[in-house]
Amino acid sequence: MISGIPKRPPVPPQDLPTQDMPASFNDIEIENNNAQRLPLLLLLDTSSSMAGEPIRLLNEALASWGHEIRDDPALGNSVEIALVTFGGAGIAIWQGPHELAPGAPVSPFVPAQLFQPPRLAACGVTLLTEAVETAIPLVAARKTELRRKGLQYYRPQVCLVTDGLPTDTAGRVTSAWRRLIPVLAAEQQAKRFRFYAFGIGGISEYGQQVLRELAPTYHATLQGFPFRDLLQTMSASAGAEQRGAEEETFEQLFARFKTQRSAWDA
Amino acid sequence: MSGVVGTGRSQGATWRVHGLSVRGYRHVQQGLPCQDAWGQVCVGPHGARVTVLAVADGAGSRPRSEEGAHLAIRLATSVFGRRLASFPTVPGEGDTLARLQRDAFREVVDTFLDDTRELAGDRGGPEDFATTLTVLALGPGWVGHTSLGDGFAVLRAGETDGAPQFHLLPQPEPPGEYGNETTFLSSPDAASRVRIDCVRDDGVDGVLLSTDGLAQAALSTTDGRGPAPNRSFAASVLRALDRPGPDPQADAEDLGALLRSHRLTALNADDKTLVRAVRGARREWGRGLS
Numbered sequence: 001m002i003s004g005i006p007k008r009p010p011v012p013p014q015d016l017p018t019q020d021m022p023a024s025f026n027d028i029e030i031e032n033n034n035a036q037r038l039p040l041l042l043l044l045d046t047s048s049s050m051a052g053e054p055i056r057l058l059n060e061a062l063a064s065w066g067h068e069i070r071d072d073p074a075l076g077n078s079v080e081i082a083l084v085t086f087g088g089a090g091i092a093i094w095q096g097p098h099e100l101a102p103g104a105p106v107s108p109f110v111p112a113q114l115f116q117p118p119r120l121a122a123c124g125v126t127l128l129t130e131a132v133e134t135a136i137p138l139v140a141a142r143k144t145e146l147r148r149k150g151l152q153y154y155r156p157q158v159c160l161v162t163d164g165l166p167t168d169t170a171g172r173v174t175s176a177w178r179r180l181i182p183v184l185a186a187e188q189q190a191k192r193f194r195f196y197a198f199g200i201g202g203i204s205e206y207g208q209q210v211l212r213e214l215a216p217t218y219h220a221t222l223q224g225f226p227f228r229d230l231l232q233t234m235s236a237s238a239g240a241e242q243r244g245a246e247e248e249t250f251e252q253l254f255a256r257f258k259t260q261r262s263a264w265d266a
Numbered sequence: 267m268s269g270v271v272g273t274g275r276s277q278g279a280t281w282r283v284h285g286l287s288v289r290g291y292r293h294v295q296q297g298l299p300c301q302d303a304w305g306q307v308c309v310g311p312h313g314a315r316v317t318v319l320a321v322a323d324g325a326g327s328r329p330r331s332e333e334g335a336h337l338a339i340r341l342a343t344s345v346f347g348r349r350l351a352s353f354p355t356v357p358g359e360g361d362t363l364a365r366l367q368r369d370a371f372r373e374v375v376d377t378f379l380d381d382t383r384e385l386a387g388d389r390g391g392p393e394d395f396a397t398t399l400t401v402l403a404l405g406p407g408w409v410g411h412t413s414l415g416d417g418f419a420v421l422r423a424g425e426t427d428g429a430p431q432f433h434l435l436p437q438p439e440p441p442g443e444y445g446n447e448t449t450f451l452s453s454p455d456a457a458s459r460v461r462i463d464c465v466r467d468d469g470v471d472g473v474l475l476s477t478d479g480l481a482q483a484a485l486s487t488t489d490g491r492g493p494a495p496n497r498s499f500a501a502s503v504l505r506a507l508d509r510p511g512p513d514p515q516a517d518a519e520d521l522g523a524l525l526r527s528h529r530l531t532a533l534n535a536d537d538k539t540l541v542r543a544v545r546g547a548r549r550e551w552g553r554g555l556s
Contacts (some may be wrong), residue, residue, distance in 0.1 A: 019526045022520045024506060029498040034482045035533045036445040072536030073528065074292050142445075150487035152445030189444075243292060243326035243533070244446040 015102030035077040037092045038154040038238050039109055039142045039193075045162035050122035053185050054163065054201060054225045061227030062117035069112045069235055078154075079238050082108035082138060085129035088124035089169070093134065109142050128166035128179045132214070136183070139193050154241045156193040159234055161227075163201035166210060181213055194218065194237070194250070200225055218250070220257035233257075277522045279309075281317045281404055284507055285541035286518060286534055288525045290479060292326075292535040301325075301332045301397075302477050302537040305339035309351040310405075317404040318343055321417050321539045323477035325396035330385070334395030337381060341553045342401050346412075347440045349373075350403055363464045367403070367412045371460050374399070378451045396450035402475050404543065409465040409473070410436045414456055415448045418481065421465065422472030422504060422544075430472070432495035434485065436463055448478075451528055470503045472544045479538035483530050507544045 046055065083094035093100045095108040097118045113169050139156045146153045162236065166177040181263055197215035200207050200222050211219040222230065233253055240249045289300040300323030310316045320342040324331025349370045353363070353554045382392040398415025411419055416437070438461035441449050451457040476484055482498065485493040503521065513516050524530065524537040 021529055022523045024520050025502050025524045027498060028483070028496075028502045028524075030496065030529065030533065031486060033488055033533070036482070073531050074295070077532045137355055150492060152481075153442050154446055239292065242446065245327045249327070 005023035011029040020168045032245075033077050033113075033246045034151060035109065036152040036154060036242075037146055038075075038079045038241060039082070039139060039146075039156035040079050040234060040238060041082045041084060041109075041139055041156065041158045043131050043135050043160040044083060045121070045126060045128070045163055045164060046085040046092075046120050046122045046124075047126040047167075048087070048123050049126075049201070052122075055072070055120055055122040057225045058227050059117070059120055061231055062120075064228060065235070065261075066112075066115045066117050070115060072112075072235070074237055074242065075235060076113045077111065078242065079235075080109040080142070081112055082110070082142075083118065084108075084131050084135050084138070085120060086127045087122055090125075091127055091131050091134050093138070094118045105143055107145060108138060125171045126162065126164045126167045127169065127171060128160070128162055128210075129174070129180055132160065132177075132180050136187065136211060140164065150225065154238075155191060157234060157237060157241070158193050158195050159230075160195070160197045160211070160214070161200060161230065162197075162207065162211070163199070163203050163225075165207050175211055178257060179216065186216055194241075196234075196237070196254075198230055200227075200230075218254055220254050222257060268391045280315050280406075281543040281545045282507060282510075283317065283502050283541065284518065284521070284541040285321075285354070285475075285539070286320070286521050286525065287537060287539040288388065288522055289384070290532045290535050290537040291526075292339075293537060298326075299332045300537045301335055302479070302539040303306065303332075303335040303339045303398055304478075304539050305343045306381075306541070307343040307347040307378060309347045310353070314406055314408075316353060317543065318346045318350060319402045319404070319473070319475050319541050319543060320346070321400050321475050321477050321541055323398045323415065323417060323479070323537070323539070325461060326536070328394050328396045329390070330382075330394045331396055333385070334378075334382065334397040334451070336394065338374070338378060338397045341377050341381075342399055344372045344400055345377070346370045346403060350405070350410075353405065358370050363410050364462050367401075367462045367464075368460075371401075371412050371414070371462070372457060375451055375456050382452065392452035393450075396452045398477070399451055400475060400477075402473060403469070404473065404545075407468045409467070409470055411463040411465070412460060413438055413462075414460045415450060416440070416478040416481070418476055418485065418493075420474040420484065420500050421467075421470050422500065423467050423469040429497075432497055432500045434493060434495050435465070436461060437493075471546045472500075472508075474500055474503065475541040477537065477539040479534050479536035480525070480530070480540060482533035484540075503540065503542055504544055506553075507542050 044235045093108050094108045097116045165173045168174045197211040197219040199211050283306050285304040287302040304321045307318045320339050322335035322338040324335035379392050382395040400413040400417030403410035419435045421433045422430050486496040
């Protein structure tokens with residue numbers, strides 16, 4: 001088993017945020033939510049290999065993580081969540097529990113405070129390449145929107161989770177994913193977002209190679225389907241981003257998985 | 267009072283000053299100290315007093331930024347204080363004050379780098395002490411503003427229809443796209459990124475100086491045209507100093523409770539610092555003052 005995110009020390013009660021603003025300041029009006037935003041896009045494999053127990057675990061983990069992040073005083077107002085799934089016959093973009101119609105002029109990003117996950121089902125092919133190509137402009141569009149609103153934001157995070165190999169629409173394994181390598185490298189170089197790739201379940205050696213090449217620093221292979229741990233790592237990464245952590249901190253978040261992997265191998 | 271790094275009042279000076287730094291929720295969770303700091307000094311002869319206020323925000327990612335923030339405040343108050351002590355009552359040509367601030371800032375940076383190299387010894391360097399620094403100098407009829415990083419200052423000056431007007435002083439251009447990218451005293455481009463401004467106005471009678479932990483509460487972006495002061499915030503926190511209660515400690519605790527409130531934490535979980543200063547007759551602005 002993977003150990004969870006290290007437990008935080010208990011917070012002394014006197015240091016907890018006070019419930020209300022003091023009465024002497026109750027005429028302060030604050031805009032609804034102008035917190036700095038942190039767009040987080042989950043790119044989830046919902047192809048047939050995820051059917052059964054894996055998709056049940058994923059749905060369960062999304063629901064509990066949704067509660068956690070919503071109630072986190074530091075993340076609830078800041079993190080914005082969008083989902084892109086690849087399975088069935090193609091790609092689906094989710095705004096909370098609702099699937100958006102193709103080309104809908106609406107952002108799929110939902111404030112963590114309001115996030116409710118969809119009920120995902122698993123079947124069909126693994127259009128991983130097309131899913132990544134869908135995600136990149138969604139993130140760019142969200143940043144443009146935030147700038148237009150005069151809101152500051154942190155570097156977005158894109159988290160790819162798959163247990164299989166990229167296929168075409170007929171379900172044949174394809175090497176089209178190779179065209180993503182230079183695109184993702186350029187996006188990372190320009191710091192447009194952080195790109196994380198997780199291989200789960202019984203992902204094959206070739207599947208792991210795909211993730212290694214797409215996310216040379218931030219890839220990890222997890223045994224089983226520890227979605228909760230994986231999503232909590234995204235929360236930890238969001239917290240690190242908020243405090244302006246150095247690259248080394250993000251590497252450590254992933255080193256935890258890699259170390260664990262060595263232990264299993266041993 | 268838990269989380270309070272320092273409070274201070276300078277009743278004898280022209281300006282009444284009160285400041286507070288509190289540990290942000292994120293640092294509380296991680297067991298980290300408050301990495302913000304603030305300070306003040308009052309210099310110059312009677313009748314031409316200059317009050318220097320400074321706030322510093324140590325970089326959350328650096329191991330010794332708490333020390334860096336406190337060092338920056340010590341240096342800023344002593345260097346700006348020394349140089350401003352003999353500053354003429356009325357600044358001469360427009361650029362005199364700007365030049366003084368630029369020279370003072372360079373001295374602060376140079377000393378900061380020397381001191382932090384020495385403190386670091388063989389391990390690390392000045393970047394481990396990374397901190398922003400914003401300094402306000404309040405003179406008779408003028409205000410000097412020196413800002414590196416993402417601190418900000420709001421002035422209260424003038425009235426429209428009997429309501430006080432608030433003005434956000436220009437902030438340095440951010441070095442990058444993201445909200446958590448800023449420039450520190452230890453950054454190689456500190457000297458070119460510092461923003462220096464001078465305001466000549468007899469009507470400035472209230473100021474707020476803060477680190478970026480309060481940007482979302484104290485500034486407003488409603489119109490999407492960049493930040494402007496949140497009038498209700500500025501008016502409320504200055505009113506408490508215009509008309510202090512009978513117990514200064516209770517006033518300080520009230521401000522501390524505001525800075526640690528759920529409402530403000532939800533907007534920004536970083537450390538928060540607010541220095542507020544008012545001068546002149548106590549004003550009757552705002553609600554509930556009768």
